[in-house]
Amino acid sequence: MTTPARRLALYIHWPFCRAKCPYCDFNSHVAAEIDHTRFADAYRRELEYMAQAYGAGRRLDSIFFGGGTPSLMPAWLVEGIIADADRLFGLAPDIEITAEANPTSAEAETFTGFRAAGVNRLSLGVQSLRDEALAFLGREHSAQEALAALRTAKQTFDRLSIDLIYARQDQQLADWTGELQMALDLGLDHMSLYQLTIEPGTGFYTRARRGDILTADDGLAADMYAETNRLMRAAGLPAYEISNHARPGFECRHNMIYWQAEDWIGIGPGAHGRISNGTNRTGTATRRSPSGWLDAVEAGGHAVETLIEDGPGDAVAERLMMGLRLSDGIDMLALEAAYGDRSRLIDMSAYDQLVEAGLLTADPDRLCVTEGGRLLLNQVTSALLARLG
Ligand SMILES: C[S@@+](CC[C@H](N)C(=O)[O-])C[C@H]1O[C@@H](n2cnc3c(N)ncnc32)[C@H](O)[C@@H]1O
Ligand code: SF4
Structure with missing residues (x-):
């Protein structure tokens, strides 16, 4: 059998969080109770459906647990999904398995369980190293807690990344570069640095419409972006994508598969997938609401509700849109x-x-x-x- 040149990844969406952050428009929900056994069965069934429909003879190069807050998943659920992925697809010997995590102390306790389940890369949503900014962003953790979670994560995972959000209300250039330098001093190999954006449907969107200024103005944000790139390059973690910086060799394989328009399967509420078929490409999207997704999977084995068949023109357009985000381009x-x-x-x-x-x-x-x-x-x-x- 010849190995297909395109890599294949698996995205799993976990749609729950402890609280909803006012800037976030991801498919994330706060639930009083979650039936983990029902979710486990539904993930397995949707994965079986996807493997049969799109997985023929292909091995996974990456698995990514995204959210929401996947660090709230019980480790047995993560382990079960990885075992099913192995059974249905097979895993590349050097597979990258990432989980997103929030840096509260409760979640740091789950890191060992995630590592034992097979997760080998953690993406920690630190967001800021300043308490007043964390309060502004509505986060549940303090800067101290984030640093403690980071220490635990460093002991547990070989590959570790943090997310920071900048260009925030009242933040001056020197505030940001000082904070970025603190982050650089942590000695990480990968950092995702996002400018705060105001997304429709969020708490910040409502406040912004009332006239609150929540982000830096465009000129300052552009200066911050330029300075970020300069500092990160000087520290040996150049940008390899608009918001992503890594020491060479530590780029996130999963996201590279997206940006290089390779193939991925998405399961869980509101997950997207893209699978190539010659010069055509199939896009899938599942039902967004967690309860609607569960019901659909239990009734029919999957919750795909949008199926797009792209011809070569649309496939090329997507390759350009994704690939131009990369520093190496296309x-x-x-x-x-x-x-x-x-x-x-x-x-x-x-x-x-x-x-x-x-x-x-x-x-x-x-x-x-x-x-x-x-x-x-x-x-x-x-x-x-x-x-x-
Ligand atoms: C799915 S969330 C991360 C998962 C995890 N629940 C957390 O909050 O740490 C992915 C990342 O997107 C970034 N993000 C989300 N909304 C944003 C916004 N409006 N502006 C800038 N960055 C945002 C945050 O840095 C966040 O860590
Ligand atoms: S930023 Fe993370 S924790 Fe906050 S609502 Fe979004 S997904 Fe949940």
Whole structure:
């Protein structure tokens, strides 16, 4: 059997949190009671369905437990899903298995159980190392608690990442660079650094509509972004994606599979998947509501409610949108080998203008935005795609 060139990943969505953060629009819910046995059975059934529909002969390169707050899952549930994934697909010997975790002390106690279950990478939602910012963000943990959780996580996992949110209300450039330096002093190999965004449907969105200023203004946010990139590069963790920084070799394999438009299966409430079929691509999305998802899986073995069949045009558009987020951009020779000459894939006159304007690099083998281009990514992508629309 020949091994398919595209890697395959599995995403599992755990939709529950202890409390809802006012900035967050992820599919996350606070529930008084959770029937873990029902969820375990439903994950198994949906995974069996996906393996049969999309997994033929393929091994998993990555598993990612995302949320919500997966660190609230009992370790036996995580272990059961990994065992089912092994039985149904097989796991690559060097598989990356990530779980997102919140840094409260209760959750830190579960890290050993997660490690024993097979998780080998932890993504810890520290968000800030300053107590007043954590209060502003509505987080349940203090900076001390985050640092304690981080110490436990370091002892437990070889690969560890933290999330921080910046460009917050009242934050000045020096506040942020000071906080970032504190984070760098922790000696991690991977950090996700997000600018605070105001998302419809969140508590912050309601406040912003009432006139509260919750984020830094655009000019300051752009300065913070530039300074972040400079400091991270100098520390040996350059950006490999807009918001993601790693020491070379420590990039998140799972997210690289998304950004390089490879294949992944998504299970759990509101999970998305993408599976290639030659130059076409199938997209799946499951029912978002946790109880609706459970009912649908129990009734029919899966809760896929949106199924998209993309032809080559849409598949290329997605490759461009995802790949341009990466610092290395897109391998144009591979793209042409799969989909044909570049003059049919992108708007070449827009390309020339963007190179001229310094927003794309001049390397003909890679389609790649410059640091300036990254700040205008949506416009750059739309200009390149105009011809396909
Ligand atoms: C699914 S959440 C992380 C999981 C975990 N429950 C936590 O809160 O730590 C993924 C990450 O997205 C980031 N995030 C969520 N909403 C955001 C927003 N509106 N602006 C910036 N970053 C955001 C946070 O850094 C968060 O850690
Ligand atoms: S940021 Fe994390 S803990 Fe907060 S609501 Fe979103 S998923 Fe839950």
